[in-house]
Amino acid sequence: MFNLFNKSKSNTSKIVFLGSSSVGKTSILRKVNGQAFMAGYTETLGINYSTTRLPQMGEVIIKSLFYDISGKIATDSNKRKKLLIDVDCIIFVFDLTRYESFLQISRMINEIQTDVLKNKIPVVILGNKSDLDNREVYDNEVEDLIKYLQSDKNTKFSIVEYIETSAKTGSNIEIFLPKLSNLIISERKK
Ligand SMILES: Nc1nc2c(ncn2[C@@H]2O[C@H](COP(=O)(O)OP(=O)(O)OP(=O)(O)O)[C@@H](O)[C@H]2O)c(=O)[nH]1
Ligand SMILES: [Mg+2]
Numbered sequence: 001m002f003n004l005f006n007k008s009k010s011n012t013s014k015i016v017f018l019g020s021s022s023v024g025k026t027s028i029l030r031k032v033n034g035q036a037f038m039a040g041y042t043e044t045l046g047i048n049y050s051t052t053r054l055p056q057m058g059e060v061i062i063k064s065l066f067y068d069i070s071g072k073i074a075t076d077s078n079k080r081k082k083l084l085i086d087v088d089c090i091i092f093v094f095d096l097t098r099y100e101s102f103l104q105i106s107r108m109i110n111e112i113q114t115d116v117l118k119n120k121i122p123v124v125i126l127g128n129k130s131d132l133d134n135r136e137v138y139d140n141e142v143e144d145l146i147k148y149l150q151s152d153k154n155t156k157f158s159i160v161e162y163i164e165t166s167a168k169t170g171s172n173i174e175i176f177l178p179k180l181s182n183l184i185i186s187e188r189k190k
Contacts, residue, residue: 012051012063013184014086019093020104021071024128027167028093029068032177037168044070047083054181062181075104077111084116089123089184096127096164099136106145117156122183124161126176131166159183 017025026044027037033050048068053061073079084090092109094101105125127142142162149160161179165172 012065013054013088014067015064015089015091015180016067016083016087017069017091017093018074018080018105018108019071019095020075020101023071023093023095023098023101024165024167025068025071025093028126028128028165028173029066031167031170031173032066037170039168044068046070046073054184055178057178057181057185060181060185062184064180064184075108080108080112081116084112087117087121088187089121089180091124091126091180093126093128094137095129096137097129097132097134102127102137102141109145109149113152113154113156120156120158122159122161122187123157124163124176124180124183127162127164128167130164130171131169158187 017029019025021043022041026042026048029048029050031037032052047070050066050068052064052066054064056062067083069080069083073083090112092105094105109123125142125146127137146160146162149155149157161183163172163176163179165176167173
């Protein structure tokens with residue numbers, strides 16, 4: 001196996017899901033882990049951890065430890081700070097049908113950029129629940145956020161990817177995983 005992981009770095013990537021309550025973080029991870037979609041809402045209490053092997057890229061195998069953090073902890077900046085130590089990638093999730101959830105990740109992004117991250121990391125923004133019709137967040141608003149992040153000279157984000165997903169239908173979940181592998185590999189090569 002081609003070894004991208006030098007000794008100073010763990011060979012497992014820490015990937016943290018952040019977003020307000022009920023945006024679908026747990027549902028997306030269930031889909032990633034091949035579990036069935038559940039229509040009922042069960043609030044995550046604290047943090048759930050799951051390990052997954054991301055899609056293999058060439059000869060590189062990436063193990064990842066996902067942190068599925070409850071919306072209540074994710075939106076508490078002091079608690080969140082501790083969980084972001086040594087993070088390799090952050091997945092910000094909002095609900096396309098709830099504008100407030102988009103504002104929430106915008107706020108989080110600003111706070112995390114200014115006072116938490118030491119090194120540059122790649123991030124993925126997921127607009128979830130694309131199967132629903134009652135959208136409150138439109139493409140131009142997401143584009144504006146991404147443009148703003150890409151033009152910020154002091155940014156702590158090396159790459160920003162945006163994907164619309166549905167944990168219910170599974171739409172774009174297959175696209176999201178290899179993208180995540182590529183982001184982590186390109187960061188490790190630096
Ligand atoms: N229609 C639709 N419903 C979804 C989707 N993803 C999640 N849901 C529903 O949204 C609700 C909340 O989903 P969760 O995955 O528990 O949300 P969460 O972000 O983990 O919430 P917390 O644990 O409280 O932070 C549940 O009722 C899910 O069935 C989706 O893509 N489409
Ligand atoms: Mg949850």
